[in-house]
Amino acid sequence: MIALQIKPRGKPIKKLPNSVEVDLSTTTVKALYERIAAHTGLGYHRLRLTKGSDGSHLVAKHQDGKLIQIDEAGLRDNSVVYVKDLGPQIGWRTVFVVEYLGPLLIHPLMLYVLRPFVYSSSPLNPLSYLPFAPSFKGNLPPPSFNQVLVCWLTTLHFLKREYETLFVHRFSAATMPFRNIFKNSAHYWILSGINLAYFLYMPAVSPTASWWPKSLDPMQNPNVIYAACALWLFSEASNFHTHMTLRNLRPSDGSTKRQIPRGYGFNLVTCPNYLFESLAWFAVMILSGGHWASVLFLVVSTGQMMAWAKKKEHRYRKEFGRAYKKKSSMFPGLW
Ligand SMILES: NC(=O)c1ccc[n+]([C@@H]2O[C@H](COP(=O)([O-])OP(=O)(O)OC[C@H]3O[C@@H](n4cnc5c(N)ncnc54)[C@H](OP(=O)(O)O)[C@@H]3O)[C@@H](O)[C@H]2O)c1
Structure with a gap:
């Protein structure tokens, strides 16, 4: 298990956890999005997650639709993940x-x-x-x-x-x-x-x-x-x-x-x-x-x-x- 530090990007987000624990080998980026969506009560598509290390967008899927694992995305123990609320979506x-x-x-x-x-x-x-x-x-x-x-x-x-x-x-x-x-x-x-x-x-x-x-x-x-x-x-x-x-x-x-x-x-x-x-x-x-x-x-x-x-x-x-x-x-x- 590893801990990821979670921080808001832009406006503060209510009920955003300071950190989440995930299994490095089995957790997918999609599951991370879902965890944060469940914590904050914001819909999955309202969230945009970026890596603290280089600011790159954490995407949930490969182009062929295959889910991306947390370690594949380059996240490690204590990595910072920024969360932005994109506002209501349609x-x-x-x-x-x-x-x-x-x-x-x-x-x-x-x-x-x-x-x-x-x-x-x-x-x-x-x-x-x-x-x-x-x-x-x-x-x-x-x-x-x-x-x-x-x-x-x-x-x-x-x-x-x-x-x-x-x-x-x-x-x-x-x-x-x-x-x-x-x-x-x-x-x-x-x-x-x-x-x-x-x-x-x-x-x-x-x-x-x-x-x-x-x-x-x-x-x-x-x-x-x-x-x-x-x-x-x-x-x-x-x-x-x-x-x-x-x-x-x-x-x-x-x-x-x-x-x-x-x-x-x-x-x-x-x-x-x-x-x-x-x-x-x-x-x-x-x-x-x-x-x-x-x-x-x-x-x-x-x-x-x-x-x-x-x-x-x-x-x-x-x-x-x-x-x-x-x-x-x-x-x-x-x-
Ligand atoms: N009259 C007007 O003012 C006006 C203006 C604009 C468009 N239109 C009409 O609306 C139609 C659609 O416009 P659009 O701007 O959405 O067209 P588009 O960007 O060419 O996209 C059409 C669809 O094809 C996908 N696509 C485009 N290039 C691709 C690629 N290289 N590989 C895989 N998928 C690809 C797009 O995916 P993504 O979702 O990834 O983009 C989208 O789902 C136009 O052809 C035109 O008939 C009319």
Whole structure:
């Protein structure tokens, strides 16, 4: 048996023991987490344990899911273990489900239920006083074919994301801080939910943006609609394929193993999933006739994915060295 000295890192933690005795050869790091969680009454995932000697994170499992023993982790008699309370946590999957639920509900609700109320020109409707509220004479015109199409494609996109979150992705982290749910959801609920739905389903005299080329007007040229739908379908199917490739890099749920993804899309760029995602939103932008609301969402989300893709490319190089062949992060030859 050995004794480990336990100290708080950051704020003091109530009922944190000063030391715990463990069997060096049989105790796992996971069991140590569980002991401290039971003492303090804090959930397992709220705790972050680090080694006093070098400040490194004490992880409970190897990448293949095998539990790590205390001695394997480098702890000895009288080693100091720091404990940090990460605050209330929420399931990683739950955050994604909630994020995508916003646009998934907002789009069909807006087009099929709320449209007559939101765009009503009645003086009783507070939204009619907004500077960008639509102006039309007589009754509210029905949604155009393009508006219905955009609504269906957006809804299907987020249905797919929900399916992938629940049944495809093998996430390495179980939880994240609770407050993240608000920050993460804002992007989807506001930018791809309220922003797109309010502006794209608005009755407009001329739905196509003035800067958009006349020959590519989806309201006039059905070929533009066919091409945009084909691009959307190709991009969504390809994005799904890349997510299946990423899933298959891990042998089972709970595994944190990382490998170099190869094959369809990954031979071209490091993050083809982001490339295909942005192409799908590009197709929606075409169908909206270059409306500024869809341009805004396309620019913000593509910019975010470009930044993440760059970071991921650097991480692969650092992690896998020569085994990883340097390539563009997201757009072949460009980024
Ligand atoms: N429209 C937007 O604004 C926007 C923005 C971002 C993402 N998205 C969409 O959401 C999708 C998922 O995004 P994401 O950022 O979570 O993608 P991601 O980082 O590529 O991860 C997807 C899943 O694959 C796993 N994974 C990634 N690389 C791996 C590797 N080398 N070895 C083993 N597993 C690996 C991840 O595990 P970990 O849990 O370990 O990371 C995660 O479970 C994107 O493809 C895109 O379609 C949309």
